[in-house]
Amino acid sequence: MPKITIDNKAYAFEGQPKLLQFCLDHGVELPHFCYHPALSVPANCRQCLVEVGMPVRDRETGEIARNDDGEPIIRWGPKMTTSCSVDMADGMAVRTHRSSELVEQAQKDNLEFLLINHPLDCPICDQAGHCPLQNQTYKYGPEGSRFEFRKVQKPKKVVLGPRVMLDGERCINCTRCTRFTDEVSKSHQLTIIERGVKNYPMTPPGEVFDDPYSMNVIDICPVGALTSIDFRFRARIWEMSSAPSITVTNARGANCSYWVRDNLVLRITPRANPHINDYWLPDEDRATYPRFNEQRPDGPRIRGDEGLQPADWETAYARASELLGAADGSNILFLGSPYATVEDNYLLCKLAAALGASPPAYIPHIEPGAGDGWLITDDKTPNAEGCRRLGVHPVDPALVRARLEAGEIAALYALEDDPVASGLFQREEIQDIPVVLHTYHTTNETLAAADVALPAAMVVETVGSYVSEDGHAQRVWPAKAIRGVNRTLRMEMGVSRLDSHGTPFDRWHNAANQVHCKPSWEMLPNIARGLGLEWADASPKEIMREIAQHIGAFEGATYENMGSSGVRLTEIGTLA
Amino acid sequence: MSDFIKHPVVSLPDRAPEPVFSKKELVFTEAEKEQIETFRAQYPTPESAVMKTLWLAQEKFGFLPPEVIRLAADTLGIPFSLAYGVATFYTQYYKAQQGKYVLDVCTCFSCQLCGGYDMVRYLEEKLDIREGETTEDGLFTIQGVECLGACGTAPMLQVTNGPYVHNLSREKLDALIDALKAGKKPPFVSVTLPQDEDDLGGNRRSDAEATEVGQTPPAAETFE
Amino acid sequence: MEMALFGDNGSGKTDAWRSYERVLLPPVRDLHRFDTYVGHGGYEALRAVLTREEWTPGKVIEATKASGLRGRGGAGFPTGLKWSFMPPVEPGKPRYIACNGDESEPGTFKDRQLMEYNPHLVFEGILIAAWAMQIDATYLYVRGEYADWIRHMESELAMLYDKGYAGKRILGTDFSSDIVIHKGAGAYICGEETSLLESVEGKRAYPRIKPPFPAQKGLWGCPTTVNNVETLACAPLIINRGAEWFAGVGAEKHPGPVLYGISGHVERPGVYEYPTGMLITDLIEKVAGGVRGGKKLKAIVPGGASVPVLRADMIEGVTMDAESLREAGSMMGTAGMLVMDEDTDMVKFLRRVTRFYHHESCGQCTPCREGTGWIENLVTRIDEGQGTLRDLDILLELCDQMEGRTVCALADAAAWPVRNTIQRFREEFEAKCRQSIYAVA
């Protein structure tokens, strides 16, 4: 295998990686700004300079010339080279700042240049705390500035589009944003304008930066030049904690991080997953965070004479079991949910089977034409594929109607969806169903008919798995705490503390805004036990292990296998 | 170029500008479209024809307000942002309305040392505007520009991306302004090679409208 | 006839140049017209390479190598060698020449006169190079300011197509090659070879990182060779008169006829054609009529704004060729020589030069975008009497911080004049500086 020497240490490599990427992949940190693994390489920031040399070869024999110690003699390049643009070659030798004063000085010099026209307004900049320019200046930058002239003034607070704002002075002209719109989203809505030190990115006049993927430029901007209009000044980065998860806006299963302060989700950013979304997230996936904070329930409720009344969990479970137990199993309609996890749907299937009911069906939420063939799908739910693999199929409204009219629906168990709002039942019709048990995320239209209303944890609060449209099974970690959480049961939560910052605002320290709800995988066993079934409490991890063992469509889908980037499941059609 | 380092302010272009040209005006004629087609045919990609198309548009409309840049982009079927980025990169594309005659006076080093700035200052005084400004009657704009590739006849200027005027002096500027006011653009001048003077007794082109030869430059008085 | 002018001793230190007969701009009336050009043997070199067996493409490249021709665009790279970098012809993969007529280097004005007075020599050179490298199309990049010259050339080029000298089946042979004139629009950086490629592709002209070099990935990702117009204009001469003849003209290691553009404080500025290797003193005194008004010479910039300035006392015996100028501490560049008399204020001169680079930096890379402005600020402050000796040190340090650290050589070109002007005229700069706490004697 070809070899390369970096700071006198040998590494083997395959293929023809770019030097910077290889270094980053091997723990050799190098400061850099313009390079992004998913974009073309303009090598314009000049921050990643290193010394590169090649072994001297004997002209005649082609043999590598060696010194007395048997070490290859290296001919170093006349100038430093940007590591981001260097194709690695066998025998190449590299000196980074760790072994070269020249490189160390060059890094300082370059940062000094980057800062002379930079406003240095970190105290009021959203990027502060996770700013590559700030971080790298601390690590590699010069001590002070020798620049004693007027800084170039550029437009600030420019609303580029509905979601993105520009501060031209902070921009370091790395062109990541324009490369993104040219090469990745291909909306071509941004361009660098002007020339030289006057350069900055802008939309052409009259155009609005409303690219459905516009907010990705905020993530990749290495400074605070591009900020989120929504998130601006909402929180400092070090006040939040984040958890790895996926977005539930559609069926793509794009990986994300949920950023939380005081148990409120404040923003959603992409998490890299080469199998699904690379580094990107559509804007609509990010826009949905208020749904985790607003109109959330406050504990279980039971219908009494005066409508839905608060109850404690034990009472609510008992009431649910009682109502279900009174109905003939074959007359119970179980509605699963493509919003709920595989584990939750699975437990519902088990319950249905135990009571002799038909398998649950789910209400599809498809918006034909909404998808873009990339990260936005027509399906607006995260787990329809998971449902199908469990044998939970789209509901047949005609059949439901027929059963309703025939008086064959004695009870309805509606899991984490809104059958009324989605049009499966009219408001009046659902009143005709004698028993309605409902687990729900946020205040909805079905609640009016519920006999027992059980607030359910959402993706940001639970542990569970989802299967994307193309069969990628992924698990999520809780990003925030809910009231009275059973931490032992949720061993998984321990793992979720891969927070980027320890903060007094994070979920363990702070009881504020904890929603009073429970995950369905905790509620269902309680209801089952109330029906006389012998269900033990099981963690989602255990439930998933069971699913992976027993259901062919989930073969291999254990938490261990899913890790943080999921597993691709076998196509259902190819299963025996 | 005005003194940028003294006033290093980059302003925001109007992001929702009122169009200067009406929808009716904002079209290319069939002949122009054909011309643009031939530009396109000269390159493997339509993007490449953007510079020539912008030139054509500028010649037609006088300058390139956003709607004209967009028209050029649309005609080629390329992104507006690309055409706009290009238009702002190159200094000869006028993004704003200029005087009828733009006097691009070279102040780069050969001209500087031979009185380029004297010429700028003289024009400023004469036209009562400053570098970068346009006279109230809309006739003249003065710009100090970088080397125009005619250092042998310094100091010199170019009129609106067109003819060069060589071996400038105050008298020559007076005459130029008078001529331009009368609507007379300077002719194309062939600069005679000194060796041709010796070998051929003058300019080698029999079709030359006007000729001139590099003169011993005057001593400059101002340098910035 | 004009054999081995200086070839025997490889230097222009004799008076032989006086009998030099021009070949790039021979004294022929109306040579710019197709008919006149053809009437004087024009396009015979092209006909020769296209029709004579012995002129295989490889042979043309060999001859170019043997001629010793080095690029006239500034870098002085051996032209034949550059041509040989083109990869073998691959079916379906077009090959291009980008001919550089951007000529924006301050102090340079020779390409304009060449394009005006002998455009067909340029076209013929392009077509010979096109044959040598089996080129599909040549983009002749001419700066937008040369609008009038572009018009003239366009009409001559149309004539060329009409007569079958360009385009399809040139001169009735199987060889086809197009020439397209691309008009710039005001950006010095477009003269940099990869920036030029971007500009032809219709983009903001940001220079590209190298490697890959244009020969591997040039225009639209295809093999491309970039040559200056004057460089290519030498090709017909090499074919007509032979590589040995060419190699024998002027300086041994940097031979050939060359267009000197002399400007500034001389009696008779202009473009002169002479062999390379002329004594700088001869060019000033004997060719350009001496420093104006009998003033004393103070300094020269031998080849455009980017090359280091030479003090009058540094040019004794120095000739205009790469080797001699390197020894003297400068470069040949574009052979556009700026002459400065004793009254010249070198601080003001440098101030203007730094302003040029600040204005023309494409702004893509950090050290150049930021450094050029900082430098202009510092030199301006010094010129205005507000600078300190420390500023001079910072200036020199900034040169270190820029040189060799950018995508293209503009940053180097911006740093060299600063470094050299300060080093070579330090007293003048110090005299303008305020005394500061750093001014420890």
Ligand SMILES: Cc1cc2nc3c(=O)[nH]c(=O)nc-3n(C[C@H](O)[C@H](O)[C@H](O)COP(=O)(O)O)c2cc1C
């Ligand atoms: C900043 C910069 C500007 C340049 N400008 C020109 C120019 O205007 N004309 C030119 O022929 N070469 C120019 N060059 C040199 C070209 O990059 C290139 O070396 C040359 O065109 C190659 O042609 P040659 O080998 O025939 O000289 C410039 C180089 C740099 C770095």
Ligand code: SF4
């Ligand atoms: S706005 Fe940000 S991403 Fe865009 S060029 Fe500037 S620094 Fe780079």
Ligand code: SF4
């Ligand atoms: S060195 Fe200057 S001109 Fe060249 S690419 Fe970098 S910023 Fe542009």
Ligand code: FES
């Ligand atoms: S990361 Fe290599 S130059 Fe910017």
Ligand code: FES
């Ligand atoms: S410096 Fe004025 S034309 Fe060259």
